[in-house]
Amino acid sequence: MARKPFIAGNWKMNMTAASGEKLIKELAPLVADANCDVALCVPAILIPAMTQAAKGTNIAIGAENVHWAEKGAYTGEISCEQLKEYGVKYAIIGHSERRQCFGETDESVNKRALAALANCITPIVCVGETLEERESGITEKVLDRQLTDGLKDIEDVTKIVIAYEPVWAIGTGKTATDGQAQETIAYIRKKIGQLFCPGCAEKVIIQYGGSMNAANCKGLMAQPDIDGGLIGGASLKLDFATIVNFDK
Numbered sequence: 001m002a003r004k005p006f007i008a009g010n011w012k013m014n015m016t017a018a019s020g021e022k023l024i025k026e027l028a029p030l031v032a033d034a035n036c037d038v039a040l041c042v043p044a045i046l047i048p049a050m051t052q053a054a055k056g057t058n059i060a061i062g063a064e065n066v067h068w069a070e071k072g073a074y075t076g077e078i079s080c081e082q083l084k085e086y087g088v089k090y091a092i093i094g095h096s097e098r099r100q101c102f103g104e105t106d107e108s109v110n111k112r113a114l115a116a117l118a119n120c121i122t123p124i125v126c127v128g129e130t131l132e133e134r135e136s137g138i139t140e141k142v143l144d145r146q147l148t149d150g151l152k153d154i155e156d157v158t159k160i161v162i163a164y165e166p167v168w169a170i171g172t173g174k175t176a177t178d179g180q181a182q183e184t185i186a187y188i189r190k191k192i193g194q195l196f197c198p199g200c201a202e203k204v205i206i207q208y209g210g211s212m213n214a215a216n217c218k219g220l221m222a223q224p225d226i227d228g229g230l231i232g233g234a235s236l237k238l239d240f241a242t243i244v245n246f247d248k
Protein backbone atom coordinates (compact mmCIF):
# COMPACT_ATOMS: atom_id res chain seq x y z
CA MET A 1 0.00 0.00 0.00
CA ALA A 2 1.29 3.43 -0.90
CA ARG A 3 2.44 5.60 1.97
CA LYS A 4 0.14 8.57 2.62
CA PRO A 5 2.12 11.82 2.58
CA PHE A 6 2.27 13.72 5.85
CA ILE A 7 3.02 17.44 6.10
CA ALA A 8 3.52 18.77 9.63
CA GLY A 9 4.43 22.19 10.92
CA ASN A 10 6.68 22.83 13.88
CA TRP A 11 5.94 26.22 15.33
CA LYS A 12 8.87 25.97 17.76
CA MET A 13 8.72 28.89 20.27
CA ASN A 14 6.59 31.10 18.04
CA MET A 15 3.01 32.38 17.91
CA THR A 16 0.52 33.35 20.58
CA ALA A 17 -3.01 32.12 21.15
CA ALA A 18 -4.33 35.07 19.15
CA SER A 19 -1.96 34.86 16.18
CA GLY A 20 -2.10 31.06 16.16
CA GLU A 21 -5.87 31.00 16.09
CA LYS A 22 -5.93 33.54 13.27
CA LEU A 23 -3.48 31.48 11.23
CA ILE A 24 -5.38 28.22 11.74
CA LYS A 25 -8.66 29.85 10.73
CA GLU A 26 -7.02 31.17 7.56
CA LEU A 27 -5.24 27.91 6.77
CA ALA A 28 -8.23 25.62 7.36
CA PRO A 29 -10.13 26.31 4.11
CA LEU A 30 -6.90 26.31 2.11
CA VAL A 31 -5.91 22.82 3.24
CA ALA A 32 -9.38 21.30 3.49
CA ASP A 33 -8.98 19.26 0.29
CA ALA A 34 -5.46 18.05 1.00
CA ASN A 35 -4.49 14.59 -0.18
CA CYS A 36 -2.07 14.23 2.71
CA ASP A 37 -2.25 14.12 6.49
CA VAL A 38 -1.79 17.58 8.00
CA ALA A 39 -0.63 18.56 11.48
CA LEU A 40 0.67 21.56 13.35
CA CYS A 41 2.92 20.89 16.33
CA VAL A 42 2.62 23.86 18.65
CA PRO A 43 4.05 25.09 21.95
CA ALA A 44 2.46 23.27 24.88
CA ILE A 45 0.77 26.38 26.24
CA LEU A 46 -1.07 26.87 22.94
CA ILE A 47 -2.40 23.30 22.70
CA PRO A 48 -5.82 23.98 24.30
CA ALA A 49 -6.54 27.05 22.16
CA MET A 50 -5.18 25.49 18.95
CA THR A 51 -7.12 22.24 19.33
CA GLN A 52 -10.19 24.41 19.73
CA ALA A 53 -9.30 26.49 16.65
CA ALA A 54 -8.66 23.37 14.57
CA LYS A 55 -11.85 21.60 15.62
CA GLY A 56 -13.82 20.34 12.61
CA THR A 57 -10.87 20.81 10.24
CA ASN A 58 -8.39 18.28 8.86
CA ILE A 59 -5.54 19.91 10.79
CA ALA A 60 -4.38 17.71 13.66
CA ILE A 61 -2.60 19.33 16.57
CA GLY A 62 0.66 17.94 17.84
CA ALA A 63 3.09 18.71 20.64
CA GLU A 64 6.77 19.61 20.35
CA ASN A 65 7.88 17.16 23.04
CA VAL A 66 6.52 14.68 25.57
CA HIS A 67 7.92 13.14 28.74
CA TRP A 68 8.13 9.41 29.44
CA ALA A 69 6.91 9.39 33.03
CA GLU A 70 3.25 9.08 33.83
CA LYS A 71 3.48 12.01 36.23
CA GLY A 72 5.66 13.40 38.98
CA ALA A 73 8.51 15.76 39.79
CA TYR A 74 9.64 16.76 36.29
CA THR A 75 9.36 20.54 36.31
CA GLY A 76 8.65 21.97 32.89
CA GLU A 77 7.78 18.67 31.23
CA ILE A 78 4.45 17.47 29.79
CA SER A 79 3.00 13.96 30.12
CA CYS A 80 1.17 11.82 27.58
CA GLU A 81 -1.94 11.98 29.73
CA GLN A 82 -1.86 15.77 29.68
CA LEU A 83 -1.56 15.76 25.89
CA LYS A 84 -4.27 13.16 25.44
CA GLU A 85 -6.70 15.28 27.43
CA TYR A 86 -6.68 17.63 24.43
CA GLY A 87 -6.72 14.89 21.80
CA VAL A 88 -3.14 15.53 20.74
CA LYS A 89 -2.20 13.04 18.00
CA TYR A 90 1.49 13.63 17.44
CA ALA A 91 4.57 14.61 19.40
CA ILE A 92 7.87 15.70 17.92
CA ILE A 93 10.67 13.90 19.74
CA GLY A 94 14.40 14.53 19.65
CA HIS A 95 14.39 17.66 17.52
CA SER A 96 17.98 18.77 16.96
CA GLU A 97 17.28 21.99 18.87
CA ARG A 98 16.39 19.88 21.90
CA ARG A 99 19.43 17.70 21.37
CA GLN A 100 21.76 20.69 21.02
CA CYS A 101 20.30 23.16 23.53
CA PHE A 102 18.58 20.95 26.10
CA GLY A 103 20.72 17.85 26.39
CA GLU A 104 18.35 15.43 24.69
CA THR A 105 20.09 12.11 24.03
CA ASP A 106 19.26 9.04 21.96
CA GLU A 107 18.36 7.35 25.24
CA SER A 108 15.89 10.04 26.29
CA VAL A 109 14.49 10.14 22.75
CA ASN A 110 13.88 6.42 23.03
CA LYS A 111 12.10 6.74 26.38
CA ARG A 112 9.88 9.52 25.08
CA ALA A 113 9.05 7.59 21.89
CA LEU A 114 8.14 4.42 23.78
CA ALA A 115 5.90 6.36 26.16
CA ALA A 116 4.15 8.15 23.31
CA LEU A 117 3.50 4.86 21.48
CA ALA A 118 2.14 3.28 24.64
CA ASN A 119 -0.33 6.17 24.80
CA CYS A 120 -1.40 6.15 21.15
CA ILE A 121 0.45 9.37 20.37
CA THR A 122 2.45 9.12 17.14
CA PRO A 123 6.06 10.11 17.76
CA ILE A 124 7.73 12.16 15.05
CA VAL A 125 11.31 11.13 15.80
CA CYS A 126 13.88 13.58 14.44
CA VAL A 127 17.27 12.47 13.22
CA GLY A 128 19.99 14.24 11.27
CA GLU A 129 23.63 15.15 11.09
CA THR A 130 25.44 18.43 11.71
CA LEU A 131 27.46 20.16 9.00
CA GLU A 132 30.68 19.02 10.63
CA GLU A 133 29.47 15.42 10.66
CA ARG A 134 28.44 15.57 7.00
CA GLU A 135 31.71 17.15 5.96
CA SER A 136 33.71 14.54 7.81
CA GLY A 137 31.79 11.76 6.05
CA ILE A 138 30.10 10.27 9.09
CA THR A 139 26.45 11.06 8.24
CA GLU A 140 25.52 7.38 7.98
CA LYS A 141 27.31 6.53 11.21
CA VAL A 142 25.43 9.29 13.06
CA LEU A 143 22.10 8.16 11.62
CA ASP A 144 22.87 4.53 12.50
CA ARG A 145 23.40 5.52 16.12
CA GLN A 146 20.33 7.77 16.29
CA LEU A 147 18.12 5.07 14.76
CA THR A 148 19.55 2.08 16.63
CA ASP A 149 19.45 3.73 20.05
CA GLY A 150 16.48 6.05 19.49
CA LEU A 151 14.19 3.30 18.20
CA LYS A 152 15.33 0.56 20.59
CA ASP A 153 12.58 -1.82 21.79
CA ILE A 154 9.93 -0.32 19.53
CA GLU A 155 7.60 -3.15 18.67
CA ASP A 156 5.86 -1.77 15.62
CA VAL A 157 8.06 0.70 13.78
CA THR A 158 5.28 1.44 11.29
CA LYS A 159 3.54 3.39 14.08
CA ILE A 160 6.23 6.06 14.18
CA VAL A 161 7.11 8.87 11.82
CA ILE A 162 10.75 9.75 11.17
CA ALA A 163 11.80 13.28 10.30
CA TYR A 164 15.18 13.54 8.64
CA GLU A 165 16.39 17.04 9.43
CA PRO A 166 19.99 17.80 8.51
CA VAL A 167 20.99 20.28 11.20
CA TRP A 168 22.79 22.49 8.67
CA ALA A 169 19.54 22.98 6.75
CA ILE A 170 17.39 24.07 9.69
CA GLY A 171 16.47 27.74 9.69
CA THR A 172 19.42 28.50 7.43
CA GLY A 173 17.62 28.81 4.12
CA LYS A 174 20.07 26.15 2.93
CA THR A 175 17.89 23.20 1.91
CA ALA A 176 19.36 19.82 1.15
CA THR A 177 19.15 19.25 -2.60
CA ASP A 178 16.40 16.89 -3.74
CA GLY A 179 19.09 14.31 -4.44
CA GLN A 180 20.83 14.70 -1.07
CA ALA A 181 17.54 14.42 0.83
CA GLN A 182 16.42 11.41 -1.24
CA GLU A 183 19.74 9.64 -0.86
CA THR A 184 19.87 10.08 2.91
CA ILE A 185 16.22 9.19 3.45
CA ALA A 186 16.64 6.06 1.30
CA TYR A 187 19.56 5.18 3.57
CA ILE A 188 17.38 5.70 6.67
CA ARG A 189 14.73 3.42 5.17
CA LYS A 190 17.33 0.77 4.44
CA LYS A 191 18.65 1.00 8.00
CA ILE A 192 15.15 0.67 9.45
CA GLY A 193 14.74 -2.39 7.25
CA GLN A 194 17.86 -3.89 8.81
CA LEU A 195 16.87 -2.97 12.37
CA PHE A 196 13.27 -4.13 12.01
CA CYS A 197 12.16 -5.74 8.74
CA PRO A 198 12.33 -4.59 5.10
CA GLY A 199 8.55 -4.85 4.74
CA CYS A 200 8.03 -2.56 7.78
CA ALA A 201 10.55 -0.03 6.46
CA GLU A 202 8.50 0.31 3.29
CA LYS A 203 5.54 1.40 5.41
CA VAL A 204 7.29 3.97 7.60
CA ILE A 205 6.54 7.61 6.81
CA ILE A 206 9.79 9.55 6.54
CA GLN A 207 9.65 13.32 6.31
CA TYR A 208 12.29 15.78 5.23
CA GLY A 209 12.81 18.92 7.33
CA GLY A 210 15.10 21.90 6.92
CA SER A 211 14.21 25.10 5.08
CA MET A 212 11.42 23.35 3.19
CA ASN A 213 9.19 26.00 1.67
CA ALA A 214 6.53 26.75 -0.93
CA ALA A 215 9.16 26.96 -3.68
CA ASN A 216 11.14 23.79 -3.05
CA CYS A 217 8.45 21.44 -1.70
CA LYS A 218 7.41 19.99 -5.07
CA GLY A 219 10.90 18.83 -5.95
CA LEU A 220 11.47 17.29 -2.55
CA MET A 221 8.08 15.61 -2.46
CA ALA A 222 8.66 14.13 -5.92
CA GLN A 223 11.47 11.97 -4.51
CA PRO A 224 10.42 8.34 -4.08
CA ASP A 225 11.48 7.96 -0.44
CA ILE A 226 10.35 11.39 0.83
CA ASP A 227 6.86 11.04 2.27
CA GLY A 228 6.36 14.46 3.75
CA GLY A 229 7.86 17.47 5.44
CA LEU A 230 8.44 18.87 8.89
CA ILE A 231 8.15 22.58 8.32
CA GLY A 232 9.52 25.24 10.63
CA GLY A 233 9.50 28.86 9.42
CA ALA A 234 7.09 28.30 6.55
CA SER A 235 4.48 26.81 8.92
CA LEU A 236 4.07 30.23 10.56
CA LYS A 237 2.41 31.64 7.47
CA LEU A 238 0.02 30.77 4.68
CA ASP A 239 2.90 29.24 2.71
CA PHE A 240 2.17 26.17 4.80
CA ALA A 241 -1.00 25.66 2.74
CA THR A 242 1.01 25.73 -0.49
CA ILE A 243 3.26 23.02 0.89
CA VAL A 244 0.29 20.92 2.01
CA ASN A 245 -1.08 21.26 -1.54
CA PHE A 246 2.27 20.28 -3.11
CA ASP A 247 0.55 17.85 -5.47
CA LYS A 248 -1.89 20.36 -6.97
Ligand code: 13P
Binds near residue numbers: 209
Ligand atom coordinates in the same frame (compact mmCIF):
# COMPACT_ATOMS: atom_id res chain seq x y z
P1 13P B 1 12.89 25.42 9.13
O1 13P B 1 11.84 24.94 8.16
O2 13P B 1 12.61 26.76 9.70
O3 13P B 1 14.27 25.30 8.53
O4 13P B 1 12.85 24.41 10.36
C1 13P B 1 12.86 23.06 10.12
C2 13P B 1 12.60 22.35 11.39
O5 13P B 1 13.43 22.37 12.29
C3 13P B 1 11.32 21.68 11.57
O6 13P B 1 11.31 20.89 12.71
